[in-house]
Amino acid sequence: MTDAPISTQNLDHFFGTGDARKQALFDINLEIKRGSLTVLMGPSGSGKTTLLTLIGCLREVRDGDVRVLGHDLNGASETVLVGLRRRLGFIFQAHNLHESLTATQNVLMGLQVHGNTDVIKARHAAHHILDLLGLADRRNYLPGNLSGGQKQRVAVARALVSNPEIILADEPTAALDKEAGHTVVQMLKSLGSTRGTTTVMVTHDPRILEMADRIISLEDGRVVSDTLQSANQPNRPQLKV
Amino acid sequence: MSRLLTYLFGRLPIGWLQLTHSRGRFFAAVAGVAFANLLVFMQLGIMGALNSSTVAPYAILNADIILSSEDGNTLTDGGHIPRARMFQALGVAGVTDATPLFIGNLPFTLEDGSSVSLLSFGMDIAKPDFTAPVIAPALERLSLENTALLDKGTRGMPTAVIDALTDGERFSFETGGDTLTAIGTMDIGGGFLADGMMMMSDQTFLRVFPARSSGAPNHILLRTGEGIAIDTVVKRLETTLPRGNLRIQSMTSSAANDLAYMSTERPTGIIFGFGVFMGILVGLVIVYQVLSTDVADHLREYATFKAMGYGQSFFLGIIFEEAIILAVFGFIPGFIVSVGLYAALVSVTGLPVEMETGRAILVFLGTLAACSISGAIATRRLVHADPADLF
Ligand SMILES: Nc1ncnc2c1ncn2[C@@H]1O[C@H](COP(=O)(O)OP(=O)(O)OP(=O)(O)O)[C@@H](O)[C@H]1O
Numbered sequence: 101m102t103d104a105p106i107s108t109q110n111l112d113h114f115f116g117t118g119d120a121r122k123q124a125l126f127d128i129n130l131e132i133k134r135g136s137l138t139v140l141m142g143p144s145g146s147g148k149t150t151l152l153t154l155i156g157c158l159r160e161v162r163d164g165d166v167r168v169l170g171h172d173l174n175g176a177s178e179t180v181l182v183g184l185r186r187r188l189g190f191i192f193q194a195h196n197l198h199e200s201l202t203a204t205q206n207v208l209m210g211l212q213v214h215g216n217t218d219v220i221k222a223r224h225a226a227h228h229i230l231d232l233l234g235l236a237d238r239r240n241y242l243p244g245n246l247s248g249g250q251k252q253r254v255a256v257a258r259a260l261v262s263n264p265e266i267i268l269a270d271e272p273t274a275a276l277d278k279e280a281g282h283t284v285v286q287m288l289k290s291l292g293s294t295r296g297t298t299t300v301m302v303t304h305d306p307r308i309l310e311m312a313d314r315i316i317s318l319e320d321g322r323v324v325s326d327t328l329q330s331a332n333q334p335n336r337p338q339l340k341v
Numbered sequence: 342m343s344r345l346l347t348y349l350f351g352r353l354p355i356g357w358l359q360l361t362h363s364r365g366r367f368f369a370a371v372a373g374v375a376f377a378n379l380l381v382f383m384q385l386g387i388m389g390a391l392n393s394s395t396v397a398p399y400a401i402l403n404a405d406i407i408l409s410s411e412d413g414n415t416l417t418d419g420g421h422i423p424r425a426r427m428f429q430a431l432g433v434a435g436v437t438d439a440t441p442l443f444i445g446n447l448p449f450t451l452e453d454g455s456s457v458s459l460l461s462f463g464m465d466i467a468k469p470d471f472t473a474p475v476i477a478p479a480l481e482r483l484s485l486e487n488t489a490l491l492d493k494g495t496r497g498m499p500t501a502v503i504d505a506l507t508d509g510e511r512f513s514f515e516t517g518g519d520t521l522t523a524i525g526t527m528d529i530g531g532g533f534l535a536d537g538m539m540m541m542s543d544q545t546f547l548r549v550f551p552a553r554s555s556g557a558p559n560h561i562l563l564r565t566g567e568g569i570a571i572d573t574v575v576k577r578l579e580t581t582l583p584r585g586n587l588r589i590q591s592m593t594s595s596a597a598n599d600l601a602y603m604s605t606e607r608p609t610g611i612i613f614g615f616g617v618f619m620g621i622l623v624g625l626v627i628v629y630q631v632l633s634t635d636v637a638d639h640l641r642e643y644a645t646f647k648a649m650g651y652g653q654s655f656f657l658g659i660i661f662e663e664a665i666i667l668a669v670f671g672f673i674p675g676f677i678v679s680v681g682l683y684a685a686l687v688s689v690t691g692l693p694v695e696m697e698t699g700r701a702i703l704v705f706l707g708t709l710a711a712c713s714i715s716g717a718i719a720t721r722r723l724v725h726a727d728p729a730d731l732f
């Protein structure tokens with residue numbers, strides 16, 4: 101038993117069946133500390149996204165186990181999974197905004213999932229976070245009228261607005277310029293220290309690596325290195341490889 | 342609009358925003374639903390006119406039981422029955438009065454050369470109780486030889502003639518060597534059976550239909566005494582009267598049987614029923630097409646919502662929201678255009694095509710149901726929204 105928000109035990113993952121069956125993850129054992137910013141690195145095809153989707157309750161855990169916020173995902177019911185997803189924030193590589201909703205409405209979708217029916221309060225929260233991300237004058241724009249970087253920032257706002265306990269991001273800063281990327285990572289870091297929000301992020305962006313608490317490298321589905329960056333470490337996470 | 346819906350639903354009206362985002366598709370869908378509504382309304386309107394003109398003749402009669410020949414399908418077709426049955430029926434306990442009814446189709450040529458056919462009823466004018474109260478008072482005037490009451494709604498009849506008749510003037514016309522004089526009007530309306538109707542005494546009837554004989558009316562109308570169930574008297578008649586080629590029915594079941602025959606056995610009835618079916622099918626297909634394309638176009642967004650923790654009921658909600666919006670927005674223009682076309686039909690054909698409230702409500706509910714069914718089928722595509730594919 102552990103109180104870490106995310107942990108994995110002997111996690112394997114296979115794609116396909118029969119002859120096409122291919123193992124993407126081998127015996128992953130990790131424990132990720134509350135409030136930390138962890139970066140996943142590794143060459144293409146090394147299994148970073150696969151690991152992220154398993155932690156994010158988007159893929160079924162079949163071999164070994166993943167524990168997220170106190171729930172074992174192996175064999176978890178759909179209700180438990182849907183409930184957990186609501187406590188997570190996803191930032192996708194593609195922004196995946198809804199084209200017929202304005203920036204504010206897209207962000208509201210991140211709140212509404214909690215059954216939040218106080219429309220005015222919700223709208224305030226959405227505006228506040230859009231403002232923080234420098235989108236104050238784009239609140240009522242449809243995604244079609246926003247630049248790539250602006251769309252990505254709306255997607256970040258949508259993920260963060262409901263104060264998720266865990267944030268999972270797959271190359272979130274690819275579409276952002278230097279300054280915006282910095283703002284976003286700074287926000288994630290400060291959420292970590294003020295609210296204990298745990299972030300796991302796939303990235304190769306050197307600016308972000310600098311700011312990470314921990315860097316885990318994957319190769320061919322295996323963890324090949326796991327480094328703590330103590331300079332960034334207010335309280336040292338436990339390491340278990 | 343979207344703020345109002347947000348307030349109403351307690352959530353963003355995604356369905357509304359999504360539908361109105363692609364205007365072209367939205368208008369096409371609304372037009373499709375409106376067209377389907379129009380089809381259904383026109384078919385039902387004409388079917389309704391067919392039905393009401395089928396039972397229209399019953400409105401001028403007033404009896405409890407009707408004896409007819411067995412080969413007739415409705416009041417206005419079929420052969421004759423012996424008048425002797427009338428006297429036999431009068432001998433059955435519970436029957437208080439009886440009268441013969443003659444029916445024939447009288448063609449004649451109008452002044453402008455066009456020909457119309459008038460469904461003519463010949464009745465014993467000494468028994469006005471067997472006609473509807475609105476007609477009964479005028480009946481004794483028909484004792485004059487070769488006089489008749491003419492239907493106000495007769496197709497092709499100049500309005501000047503009808504107006505003059507209403508004002509008490511007379512209008513004579515030739516028919517097969519005889520001169521018939523209309524001395525008043527009745528308000529029944531033309532229909533599918535004939536261009537109009539006419540009421541005359543049995544004496545006059547036998548004169549203008551020389552081939553008919555007083556001993557062989559089309560029907561015999563009976564009245565029953567108070568306090569006796571009509572069905573009981575029908576049963577007694579069935580056991581007493583000779584059964585060769587004789588049908589004994591209460592007036593209500595006779596009308597109901599006529600209706601059933603016209604709407605389910607006659608080609609016209611079947612064609613209109615089929616038209617209603619086609620209209621519903623067109624609507625179903627259009628709405629399904631629109632909704633399932635819409636789902637397919639938004640799979641990525643739906644997958645994202647799934648990843649965010651939205652459950653199946655949320656997506657069903659969006660699709661049903663869209664279905665209901667299409668139903669409402671399609672019904673309104675469909676209804677308005679139908680009312681207009683009904684009016685046009687009435688003025689061109691004189692058929693009693695009316696927009697009944699019950700029919701409008703029924704069609705609206707049907708539209709809602711059809712759109713929801715289409716939506717339900719379209720939701721099957723939702724399973725393809727897999728959030729694991731998003732990264
Ligand atoms: N849906 C899938 N079906 C079959 N194989 C898959 C599927 N998704 C990933 N894989 C395979 O699993 C392995 C790991 O893929 P994954 O997407 O996790 O890599 P990644 O580290 O995220 O790579 P990238 O940096 O290119 O995003 C790869 O060999 C890939 O081909």
Ligand SMILES: [Mg+2]
Pocket residue numbers: 148149150270732
């Ligand atoms: Mg990847």
